[in-house]
Amino acid sequence: MSGSAVGDKIRKMSSRQQIPGPTVKRLTLYLREVDRRLAAGEVRVSSRQLGQEIGVTDTQIRKDLSWFGQFGQAGVGYLLDDLGSRLRQILGKDRTWKTALVGAGRLGQAIMSYGPFAREGFEIAAVFDADPRLVGTEVVKRRIRPMADLDRLVRDRDILLGIVSVPKEAAQVTADLLIDAGVLGILNFAPVRLEVGDRASVVTxxxxxxxxxxxxxxxxxxxxxxxxxx
Amino acid sequence: MSGSAVGDKIRKMSSRQQIPGPTVKRLTLYLREVDRRLAAGEVRVSSRQLGQEIGVTDTQIRKDLSWFGQFGQAGVGYLLDDLGSRLRQILGKDRTWKTALVGAGRLGQAIMSYGPFAREGFEIAAVFDADPRLVGTEVVKRRIRPMADLDRLVRDRDILLGIVSVPKEAAQVTADLLIDAGVLGILNFAPVRLEVGDRASVVTxxxxxxxxxxxxxxxxxxxxxxxxxx
Known part of the structure; x- marks a missing residue:
């Protein structure tokens, strides 16, 4: 699948009805419990069994999963392997997320050096800065790109997430540039509330x-x- | 009051019965609502009125506040001014919190440069690093102290909070040093879960x-x- 096809697929998926926050939290609990049972060598689980350990009723589990179409079989339950794959897919844990970092100052450099990102499936695929003294240099082994290249590189590399580590005065315009280029989610480190409407997700x-x-x-x-x- | 007397007072307060997490969250909502009413020129409020805007019953409000002794008067309600002061005190928003930062690398420098800390009542009162090349130099206008001075400076300056921005391998030993010196709370930036038992609070x-x-x-x-x- 080409880069932009992946993005289009996620964009299409993102346009469906919004899932309630508590459902999202429970889905991560379900996945943890499924993985625990898989690791213990189990093959199949009923809604009731799945819910017992985590204190959720079988009705709630079936309701949560019904947001994502047909799962399992009445009276037979779920194949743990299938349920795990579907949950991983739903939660975005089945792919590598390409990420653009904007702002290669002290904080940006600390983020570039942050070990766990790669392990958790995040790849910093491009780094941008507005400072002409930084552009073209290598910082933490990464080439710093000019802001003028942001739109093209984000599109070409099918980058879906942006990390904003610029001064707070520049945060909103940076977010707008990223969203205009096709980014769907922004991790914001600037001490300011970004206004993105329904164009993207933001975590500050x-x-x-x-x-x-x-x-x-x-x-x-x-x-x-x-x-x-x- | 001397520095250590302030610390002792907070230590004594901290030893009382643990307040449930949801109560803490609601206290911040109450304070926000009290401040809103004060700004609107109101003087007095009943539990019922206070709860209406934020969707909490008057019984819940009285129960939450009962953790902290006698508040208000039956049938008369609360003086907003008094209630605001008490809530600010309970939530630790009535004082400046002295903080020690350990780890003056990229992330530590980013934290030192972070504007909102001072505005929100946090003072970085000392900065430490284990790297002899950094010790004694000025970084982001702050003198970097050797780890050997940590215990003495934290005690002398009555520092109650610590910020840990060291590599993950050094995070636990850093936390232990801070706690041994009298720190009660740690903001941990290292990608590792700190084991502190009941000796301190940790936010990661x-x-x-x-x-x-x-x-x-x-x-x-x-x-x-x-x-x-x-």
Whole structure:
């Protein structure tokens, strides 16, 4: 499949009805439980069995999965292998996501050096910066491209995600450029709320909000490790 | 009050019974609503009125606030000014939090340059690094201290929060050093789960998990801006 065909497929998929947030969270729980059972050598599971460990009713599981068409068979349950593949596909964990990074300053360089991205299926396929002193140089072993090349490279390489690590004044215009070039999701590190309407998904990484959360926890006497996802 | 007296007060407060997570979330909603009403010139509010806008029952509000002793008066409600001050105090928003940053590499430098911290009441009071080439130099206008000074400086300056931006191999030992020196909360940027037991609070900023969340959202066709706190 050509690069742009992959993008078109995901674009088409993205246009369907919106899935509720709690469903998304549960799907990741289902996948974890399916993988656990597969690792234990199991082959088949009923909705009721699947739900038992994670505290979800079989009705809820069937309702959640019904968003994505026909799954399993009444009275027979699901083949774990099939269910795992479908969940991985639904959650976007079955492919490598090409990503454009914009902003190769201190934060951008820290992101480029971040080990887990590649392991989790993310590839930084192009890096851009507006600073003529950086453009053309290699930073963290990556060639920095001028902003003028962004539209063409994002299209040619079928890049679907963008990482915005520019100063906050430049964040909105950067997001607009990425979306215009075809990016569907933006990971935003700038301390500003991006306005994207229904043109894209945005996840903001807000260092301040995390430090505030920590201060709350300390003030309130909460102890232990709390990941932002929990 | 001397530096260490402030720390002792917070330590004492932190040892009381643990507050449930959903209560913490609602307290921040209450504070936002109180501030909105204060800005509108209101003076007094009942539990019922307070709950109406944010979809929480008056019983729940009274139960949440009862964790923190006596509030308001039956039949009269709360003075918004008092309630706001108490909530700010409970949530740790009434003081400046002194913070030690460990790890002055690319990510540490990006964090030092992060504007919103100071605005939100966080002061980076000391910066440490294990690299002898960095120690003693100025990075982003801050003097880098050797790890050997960490214990003394954290105690002397009554630093209560630590930011860990070291490579993942060094994250746990760094966290242990900070906690041994008296730090109560750690903002962890290393891609590793810190084991702190009940000695401290930890919030992990996991770039990979955020990018995964974005990929889910794109796969599932969710659009718009979704902050990690929502």
């Amino acid at each position: 990484v807000d260092f301040s909000a995390r430090l505030e959360q920590l201060a709350f926890q300390v003030s309130l006497g909460l102890k232990g490790s709390i990941d932002v996802d929990e | 900023v996991d770039f990979s998990a955020r990018l995964e969340q974005l990929a889910f959202q794109v796969s599932l066709g969710l659009k718009g801006s979704i902050d990690v706190d929502e």
